[in-house]
Every structure is written in C-alpha cells, then in structure tokens.
Amino acid sequence: MSSQIIFEEAKKVELVALLASLGFMPDRITRQDYWYRSPFRDEHTASFKVDRTRNIYYDHGEGKGGNIIDFAARFFRCDAKTAATKIIEQNIGSNFSFHQQQHPTLMAMAGEKKEPGRGKIIITGLRPLQSTPLLSYLEERKIPLHIAQQYCKEVDFSLYGKQQTVIGFENRSRGFELRSPTFKGSSSPKDIAFFNNGKQEVSVFEGFFDFLSFAVIRPQAGLVLTNYLVLNSLSFLEKSRSLMEQHHTISLFLDRGISGRQYTQKALAWNKESQSEKYTDSSHLYQYRDDLNEWLIAQSKQQQQQRTQRGRGL
Numbered sequence: 001m002s003s004q005i006i007f008e009e010a011k012k013v014e015l016v017a018l019l020a021s022l023g024f025m026p027d028r029i030t031r032q033d034y035w036y037r038s039p040f041r042d043e044h045t046a047s048f049k050v051d052r053t054r055n056i057y058y059d060h061g062e063g064k065g066g067n068i069i070d071f072a073a074r075f076f077r078c079d080a081k082t083a084a085t086k087i088i089e090q091n092i093g094s095n096f097s098f099h100q101q102q103h104p105t106l107m108a109m110a111g112e113k114k115e116p117g118r119g120k121i122i123i124t125g126l127r128p129l130q131s132t133p134l135l136s137y138l139e140e141r142k143i144p145l146h147i148a149q150q151y152c153k154e155v156d157f158s159l160y161g162k163q164q165t166v167i168g169f170e171n172r173s174r175g176f177e178l179r180s181p182t183f184k185g186s187s188s189p190k191d192i193a194f195f196n197n198g199k200q201e202v203s204v205f206e207g208f209f210d211f212l213s214f215a216v217i218r219p220q221a222g223l224v225l226t227n228y229l230v231l232n233s234l235s236f237l238e239k240s241r242s243l244m245e246q247h248h249t250i251s252l253f254l255d256r257g258i259s260g261r262q263y264t265q266k267a268l269a270w271n272k273e274s275q276s277e278k279y280t281d282s283s284h285l286y287q288y289r290d291d292l293n294e295w296l297i298a299q300s301k302q303q304q305q306q307r308t309q310r311g312r313g314l
Contacts, residue, residue: 003081007069010084015050015057015068018087022075023121023159023185026050038062039075039184041206041259042233062258076181077140086182121187123176125156126168134167137181141293142300143212151212157187169193169208169230177208177232186232192240193230201226201249203282206234206260210253210292217296226251234263241270244278251282255291 016026016034026034027046032053035046038061047060058065072083129135129149138148148167155168155176166183168176173191178184193208203226205211211230217223229244231237234254244250252267254260260283267279286295 006081006084006088010069010072010087011055011067013068013087014052015055015071016052018068018072019050020160021162021182023164023183039071041255041257042186042231042235043259044233044235075184120159121178121185122158123155123168123187124158124163126153129154129167131165134165134180137167137179140181140297141209141212142296143209143216147212147215150215151208159185169232171230171232179209190233192232192236193228194243195228197225197227199225199227200247201251202229202244202247203227203251203253204229204231204237204240204244206231206254206291208232210255213293213296214253234259237263237267245274248278250279252279253282253285253292256283256287257290260291 019025019036019039022039024036024039026036028035032051034050034052036048036050037043037046038048038059040048040059041061043061048057049060050057056065056067057071068087069080069083072078072087073080076083076086078086129138129145129152131154134154135145138145151169153168153170153176154165155178156163156165157178158164164180164183166178166180168178170176171189171191171193173189175189175191176187178186193211201224203214205214205228208230211228214223214228218225226249227247229240231240250267252264254264264281264283268281271277271279286292289295289298
C-alpha cells in the first residue's frame with residue numbers, strides 16, 4: 001500500500017472512533033463537539049475537544065491541536081506515516097468511518113442506555129511481563145526489562161467487550177495505570193503510588209514511565225536514593241502535600257508542558273507559605289524535552305549514534 005493511500009485511509013477514520021478504540025470516552029457531548037479528559041495527561045476536567053464534523057482536535061490544556069494523524073503521531077510517539085499505519089491497524093476503519101453516525105458505541109456515548117459495567121475496565125489477569133509486543137514497547141521507551149519487572153505487571157483487562165493485554169503499574173489502592181503501544185488508561189480506584197525507602201528526601205513524578213526512567217538513570221548519574229511518589233494524575237499533587245512535606249527535601253520531576261509547569265509553580269509557591277525551601281524544581285535535567293522519558297529516549301539515541309560513529313572510525 002502506497003504512502004498516499006495509507007494517509008487517505010487513515011484520514012477516513014473518525015478521531016472519536018480512534019479514541020474509543022483506545023479506551024477514551026467523552027465526558028460530555030455538545031452538538032458536534034466531544035469533550036475528553038486529555039489522552040496526554042491525567043486530569044479531572046475535560047479540556048480535550050474533538051470537533052467531530054471537521055475530525056480535528058484541540059487540547060485547551062496545552063494550546064495545541066490537529067487532525068487524526070497529528071494526534072496519533074503524538075500519542076504513539078512516531079512519525080506521520082507510522083501514525084497513519086497504526087490508525088489503520090486499530091481495525092476500526094470498517095466499523096467507524098468519518099461519515100457513519102450510528103455506530104452503537106457512539107450512540108452509547110451520546111446517551112443511549114448502556115449495558116451495566118460494560119464501560120468499566122475489568123482486570124482479568126496478572127502475571128510477570130512476558131508479552132513480546134510489550135517487551136518491544138519497553139525497549140522503545142528505553143526501559144530495561146529488569147527495572148520494569150520490579151514495578152510493573154502484565155495485565156489482561158476487558159473494556160467494551162474488547163480484551164487487551166498491557167503493562168500495569170499498581171497504585172497504593174490496588175488500581176492500575178495501564179499502558180501499551182495502543183492504549184493509555186487506568187483501572188479503578190485511581191490513586192498515587194508511594195515507595196518508602198526510609199529516606200528524608202522524596203522524588204515526585206507525574207507518571208510511572210518517568211519514574212521508571214529515573215530508575216534507569218539514577219545509578220548512571222550518581223543520584224542518591226530517595227523515597228518515590230508517582231502521582232499518576234496532577235490532581236493528586238495537592239492531595240499529596242501532607243505526605244510530601246513529611247520529608248526534608250521534595251524534588252519535582254513533573255512534565256515541562258503547560259500543565260506540568262503550572263503545578264510545579266504551585267508547589268514552589270508552597271515554599272513561601274511554609275517559609276521553607278523544601279520544594280525544588282528538578283526538571284532542568286530534561287529542560288529541552290517534555291518529560292523525563294522523552295529525554296531518556298533522546299539520550300539513548302544520541303549515545304547509539306556516537307557508538308556507531310566510533311565503530312566507523314569517524
């Protein structure tokens with residue numbers, strides 16, 4: 001299939017349908033606008049809008065938008081052609097086209113009576129990480145298997161009658177953050193994850209892939225062992241304030257997007273309230289990237305290029 005055909009076929013798929021296949025349901029629908037909690041970060045108020053008529057999105061939390069291929073390229077962290085291919089591989093093109101308006105899943109979104117529990121993620125199996133696609137995904141994210149195995153499990157779950165297998169990161173309330181190359185979501189209950197290593201310092205991360213990335217670089221960078229707090233949602237930052245302030249030092253490794261910067265500044269302002277310097281912004285480590293995992297991926301690619309050049313005698 002030529003690149004032009006791939007792009008044309010991908011653009012025929014509704015973004016609303018793609019989001020549904022990835023497990024994202026709208027919080028509300030106003031005429032042609034579908035409002036979601038952002039697929040790119042955790043939030044309680046829907047700020048991600050899809051204009052179904054035009055098949056485009058706009059993320060009000062970051063001030064960015066685009067078409068379905070733009071969305072997929074960012075969500076799957078790949079180039080446009082790969083993104084278009086992944087859209088088609090979701091196997092929704094035959095069931096959801098941009099002009100079809102009556103698919104049962106979309107009708108359910110719009111207010112049709114839903115089967116009880118059908119829209120809830122139901123965990124059906126847990127085991128050590130072993131699936132080849134998930135191991136390849138970890139390799140893409142530059143997370144060694146031995147580190148992922150310390151903190152993650154392979155999770156089977158069902159959603160809207162569809163069975164999926166993903167990487168699961170358990171929170172303190174026994175819920176899971178769920179990730180794969182084609183899925184980003186979480187099972188109830190949503191909560192933080194806290195790792196108590198008996199230290200007076202705590203490192204705070206927005207998501208678990210950033211935490212895993214830190215576990216990769218900590219020995220290499222000579223960083224000290226601390227307690228670890230993974231928020232799993234920026235909305236948990238303020239709720240975790242009392243836990244964080246039980247420590248002498250609080251290092252923030254939040255994303256450098258608009259929302260992450262806003263929450264970092266909110267935490268730094270707490271220093272003035274308490275007349276202390278407990279909170280520090282540690283995101284300077286990856287100041288030219290959106291988050292710690294993106295920085296790790298870029299660093300790994302750069303190191304590989306350098307090794308290749310040395311091997312060629314350049």
